[in-house]
Amino acid sequence: MVQDMTALREGQRTRATAPFPSTFALKLVMAVTGVIFIAFVFVHMIGNLKVYGGPASLDSYAQWLREVGYPLIPHKGVLWALRVTLLVSLVAHVGASVILWARGRRARGRFRRRRSSGVTAWAARTMLLGGVLILGFLVIHLLDLTIGRAVAPGAYQPADADGTIHAYTNLVASFSRPWMAAVYVVWMLVIAVHIWHGWRTMAQDLGATGHRLRAVWATLGALIALAIVLGNALIPILVQLGVIA
């Protein structure tokens, strides 16, 4: 017993020193890449609203994305810059989240509480699974509407040789399938929970301590999450209802 106590007192630490990379740095990576994703998802949602303007409106937007900045920037230059930024951020976000998750498990130890305190704790628990689901949906989405393979609608039309894009036709063809419409709606709900809790954690990680700042931040987060769900999820629902055709 005395020896045991000495062992305890001589700093029986979980770790001898702070881990590398530091948890603080990893949380900053989560926060910064999180901002990038939220900005992207938000702007993407605004772009999607072009669907209400009809085929010409959405298709020319898709076209514009590929040509913006030309001739200063090569064709698809902006598009590829965005894709690379997002891919690098994704690798960093997922990598950091896995390390943080493992550190949390190790620090908690052998015993796990079964009881939890409410909706915030619930949202926090969904983060890793939610992230994995978002990744899965992302693969489906790219196959469906960008690449046009596997889960894509039978009537998928790749871009013409002259660069004409059939975004609207493909979107309507895809969302006309009830199961695919449902997949997109569920995806948006998962993203909303992830953003809702992620937004709150971001305020913590970036050190927002002021009362007013925290109140404004919370409201803003709820509005952004709501806008993203409504703006996006309404599209498959309206296709199913025959309003968009």
Next chain:
Amino acid sequence: MRIELEVWRQDGPRERGRFEAHVVDDATPEMSLLELLDRLNDQLVEGGQEPIQFESDCREGACGACGVTVNDVPHGPVPRTPSCRQHLRSFGAVTRLRIEPLRSAAFPVVRDLVVDRTALDRLIRAGGHVDVMTGTAPDADAVLVTHDDAEVALDFAACIGCGACVAACPNGAAHLFAGAKLAHLALVPHGRLERGRRAVAVVDALEAEFGPCSTYGECVEVCPAGIPLTAVAAVHRERLRSVFRGRAD
């Protein structure tokens, strides 16, 4: 009233623990959780058995020595109340209590319900303090603090160091504890010259032994001092501040 208990027994840090079933028949509503354990221990001693080891000191919610997990909640079923201030009269219909130590990898069990919380002390030793001149007492108004700052600093200084926040956290994080200390010390003029160094030292110690904060918010539900989640943001604010300043202050 009759209380049925399942209590964690563990003979030493390296022994395997187990739950032991006991019944206290003559419990009264005004008993605190710890008085219930006292009563049970009387019974055990009368029966020639070893009493259950647990920690307590002030028994009035001031010292932070007490702390057991009751039915999966650190400190017990009454929110934001230390174990010594949890009274049976507040438990409603609950008469079956499963009592175990505060659980976290950073808090090894010493014996029965007693855990070693010196990981928290190591954090304080690393940076949760200020350097002050010793000698004769300074004049009362030599160092000025505004009333507002003093109030907020005192709210954060209310942390009693019980460790319930760590035990409540699914990540085994101690950010509420560390943040309470950093937020408190950042607001008072004493030790202002070591503000940045303190943030680095505290965060290093925090990360060496505890987990990351993912904003579960479980800690604030059990904290007997009512430390808010803002304390966690204070950890990162202080640490970020030290990055931008790049100096000791």
